[in-house]
Amino acid sequence: MAMAYTPGLKRKDIFLVRKTRRLPIPGEVIVKKGDKVTHTDTLATTNVPGNAQLMNCADLLGLLPDDRTGSCDFKQYMLKKEGDKIEKGEMIALKKEFFGLIKRPLMSPLTGSIELISDSSGQLILREPPVKVNINSYIPGTIAEVIPNEGATIECIAAFIQGIFGIGGETFGEIKVMAKSPEEVLSAEQITAEYAGKILIGGSMVTIEALQKAVEVGVKGIVVGGIEEDTINKFLGYRIGVAITGEEEKGITLIVTEGFSKMNMSDGTFNLLAKFNGKLACISGATQIRAGVIRPEIIIPRDDIDEKTIGKIGREDEIPTEGMRPGLPIRIIREPYFGAIGRVSSLPVELQIVETESEVRVLEAELANGKKVIVARANVELIEE
Template sequence: MSIERPVVRVMPLATIKQPRMLPVPGRVVVNQGQAVSATATVAEAHLEPHYRLVNVAQALKVPRARADEYITCRAGEVVHQGDVLAEKKGVVRQVVHSPVDGEVVVAGEGQVLLREYRQPWELPAGLPGKVIQVFAERGVVLSTKGTVIDGAWGNGKIAYGLVHPITETAAQPITADLLSVELRGLVLVGGVLEDARVLKLAQELPARALIVGSMRASLIPEALQAPFAIVVTDGFGSGGMNARAFRLLSTSAERQAAVLAETPSPYEGQRPVIAIPLTSADFPPEPPAAAPLEEGTTVRVVRAPYLGAVGTVVALPNGVVRFANGVRAPAVDVRLESGERVTVPVANVEVLIQS
């Protein structure tokens, strides 16, 4: 029986198809076949309703039981900021104005509840390309060509800017002394993120984005709060970046890169992506989302103790294997680039597509 595993792309030349979806139903504002820039809005939606409660009884200084006779608006009515919601005539006319543009949800018992109208949240394309598919009310799929690197973790932000490596090797930690004002607005690339001060300094620059091979897991809360995009290509810990990804990013210095630091979701097939648009006459087709494990397949290990290691499948043992921690699971024998042969659970590897 064939065993398939998710594909992770580390490709210098690729056809890239990237979904861009709203978190809630909304409105798509581009058409199929339309070319878009990285900053163009492709869809918009109202993420959460905002309500404003106006206490008419208190404003008019009357008992709640009497306040309803002064309310002049009704449920379902559209109002604008400054419109009259309630009016008490007399020697001195008293009025209650709407504080916002919106719709009356409830009017009664001495109060008016308004649903506030706000500008919709806009979903940017994130990368330049062409709209090849439109999903009504949800989003689009964009297509472009260039270098693509799939990441392991992202902080949910996106960015587009010039790539600038700041460490000399894929395993070198980023230290505070490597950050300077000349790096303002750049997509910074480094081996390992271990120091919370680096995140603070990158925010002060500010950096456009940060791409690292590995990151200390305890920094996740700070990384999620960072205002710039952060992608971890290989995983948590101190293992650094795989050599192929680091080489591609280093040789792409001063090129524009789209950093889509999506929060990984295996259920939605979502993962962070780094895309560097290129112009070339010959690009391979988009690889499949999953590929079979076979002898000779190149894989990347995604769990400790071999996190981030790349190797070649040399055997697929029959049945299940009992590991040192007591777990029994289907396994795969991998010859790592270091020459070491290891046996790891099938669930701990991804198929690495490099060309």
């Protein structure tokens, strides 16, 4: 049979994380291969063209462009030409009427340059000065590769956990495990000013009040098992339509590891996070389900591990080669049994009819409580440990 695989969310105690960081447009890379970087170091820099503003010069000077011929005789009033630098408030055009008694000046609304003087529309394109954009390393590590004019790839040995959904961009902070067990709900009462700058680890859910309080006291991030859709809706002020997130500017990054509704964080994830209580974590809530899958992530740099001492370790960019087979740990990701953790016990070849009457490929799983259940193969994911 053709290669079948069911990629799952990664949860690794030791992992070689590789992050390629690219500039939005070509620029200068200021690191070289082999350099050691911290998570806040700048890797590359560029100048992005500044914002443009259109100015209808002809209108403002009281001229009407000749629509048919495309000519608009306003260039004679321009005091500047294409490419000239301009200052905010500087006169850039002047029309004199009634033998010079009435003057119509045109002042620049910005500092920058004149990009285009359009005969046909009577418009000017004024461009603000370029904006300097830097990209930072996001994670500490070693520069493994430099992409000339574009960016660099950093390698970092770390614990690595993927969430299923998140909001908010990249941030970092010290891990603080708040929940005593994966069942606990993170509530507003637990969050105080002492957690400013921290990444809080909850259990099965976070309430809207807790999220708001966390923003108020300056918490950098929250990681929980589940969340009600209603909480996200209230927190963002709008309902998410498609799962493309990461640009939200709510002052906090939220990562959900299991799904929507109250859901216990899986024991494996909870225990792994608990193991690193007090350590630095670099996290991102960016999620994109379609066209380039991006899942939220928690990266906990392992300065206690040296690559030479551990032999081959998994890499973030490795291609999964292993399909589903008996014995592998799985998570059920759809009703019934949603959220249950178990192991594959058998993979029947024949299609089976499920409650909906659909004939589907199934597997038999033994759940953590010993119960054996039949589930559609499309409804489980491998736990990649």
